[in-house]
Amino acid sequence: MTMVEKKLNNDFYIESPLPPKRTRMQEVRRLFGQNRLAILGLFIFILFFFCAVTGLFLTSGSRPVFDPAMVRLQEKLRPPLAKPNLDSLQPQEVPALGVYLMGTDDLGRDVFARMLQGAWVSLTVGFVAVGISVLIGIFMGGIAGYFGQHHIRTDQVLFTFALILGTGLVIANFTFIGTVFLLLCLAYIFYSLFARHGSTEKETPALKAMFHSNAVSIDTLIMRIVDIMLCFPSFFLILTVVALLPASIYNIMIVIGLTSWMGTTRFVRAEFLSLREQDFVAAAKALGLSNFRIIFRHIMPNAIAPVLVSATIGIASAILTEAGLSFLGFGVPPPHATWGNILSNGKNFIFDAPWLTFIPGIAILIVVLSFNLFGEGLRDVMNPKLRERH
């Protein structure tokens, strides 16, 4: 390069106009601003969140502001906005707003207070269940997508099978056979720890070769588990599990979470399969990063968009599932109010007191709809292919 060229180059670098800088957040905000329904969804979601959190504080404690469990039999089935009959009530029984904002139910309990209490249940069920399912989904999908080509050997499959069988038999009081299986597992561990190193150079006998042959790839294994899980009618699976476990809100969250991770797994795996072949993954490997770091720090942020979208919609369906369970009487145990069991109580009085069914029903409708709208808006913003249409 001559001096003139060098000078030209330097000038070029200094004076070249930079493209207008727009951070990713600004881009998201701009695209989101164009989607009014998504904004509406987000707004309702924030409102719901606010209601649920304040509701938790206002309805709990020894002397709550709104007492969802206060029974006033003389005031039963009052319509919304009815004034309480002050003559027949103790001072502490008068509702805090001075009016039954959403009426009362068949025991004279304030529906507004019960809705506030139920909002917190719906919110936590939605978030915890989806949190569990997303965590499992990301983990399984990440493993299937990244390590999918690796194989599990026959001996490892047999080992796992023997371990599960042995533990099961011991628990089921077939102690002798179970112990034999567990001892076999133990022997296998010792064998693989000590005996294998010496025999790598020698000729492997046919039996040993059979045990060491590749049984199934990790990808196949995980995706078939997903298929099996998808085959279960999950609502009835939840019903069965809930019937066996003690009725508690946490059990329901966990059960809903454990039966709804399959979609996320498929999303994550699909994203990983394409991202794994990208050059930046090879570049990260060439920098000496560990597999764990590559999966969770380099690939995951690129794969998170569809997961977020499905999570938002998953929250809606988890809320629906919880409401359905409570409606059937398998949900949160009775003194505690949830939208589902308010609805379930109300169905007995649907002609006398329609507000008992309509208020929780409409609340569920609005919240689920807002989550779905927000989720779809999020998908539009995060998917670069759809982005160009705007």
Add this chain to the structure above:
Amino acid sequence: MIDGQTTNDRPLLCVENLKVYFQSNGEHAHAVDGISFEVRKKETVCIVGESGCGKTVSALSILGLIPTPPGEIVDGQIIFSGQNLIKLDEKAMQKIRGNHISMVFQEPLTSLNPVFTIGDQIGEAVYTHKQIEPEALFQYCVQLLNDVGIPSPKQRLNDYPHQLSGGQRQRVMIAMALACDPDLIIADEPTTALDVTVQAQILALLKSIQKKRSMSVLYISHDLGVVSAIANRIYVMYAGIIVEQGNTAQIFRAARHPYTQGLLASLPSLSKRGKRLYSIPGNVPNPAYKPDGCPFHPRCRHRILSCQKEYPGMCDYGEGHLARCPVLFKSKGYKASRIQGVK
């Protein structure tokens, strides 16, 4: 030592008889079929060859990045400053990658993670191997970007890859490769995706950095023009084997293998103006179905009957210049005893 150098001047990297096979649908593709080469300290070594001849595979196998279910290192050893990299486990390899050997990839557009800033990625490259304070790390990153010639490095550190041009991204990649002061940089066609002016800048940059930091560079390319500009020594690869090796002058002035001669003849130049450009007839053989004997013989104009049967040995032309073509060797009247390693 081929060059007759003293034994205490051991090569930094020494690949011996490396064989990498890929298995797909029951076929064994012999992507790299027994190559040997070495890279000495402060030296630029080029591996030249057509696409699909195994250049990239041999580079990746040095770093242990061959995807193992389809690919497999069947034989050979890779000695890097005294240790055999093939025998090392994954943990030990991670300490070598980036720290002692680093790599610059072909496509700067896709080799950077789109969701992180430049600063994050360079910082990570440093932080993986050297634990230093965030403040010092930032200064070090600025210094690195400065070294690779990116203007206003402090602002650029907060940029995302899509905000940079192709040349700048490749500079960032080089900065990441330099991050831990490696002994060897493997550059896998780093200028292929760039236009010619930027290509010249990147080459000049690589050269000056190499001089400043006294590193070795293993440069992989199909572009003989680029190779002639930077190489100290050249290995010409064809269908998974090295067909000719020598220093730049030997290869460009006195090529001894018909394949190298063909490659050189097909370079456009001013003296060939107006004439039809030479091209080697035929195609690169399918790596799963290579011809017997010399893999180049179906396309070779000097072929004789024995080329179809005998795997050609390396013929020593002296001063480190070797070519795998006994036919030309004998016809020039060299002593047949100097043919090495006939299979």
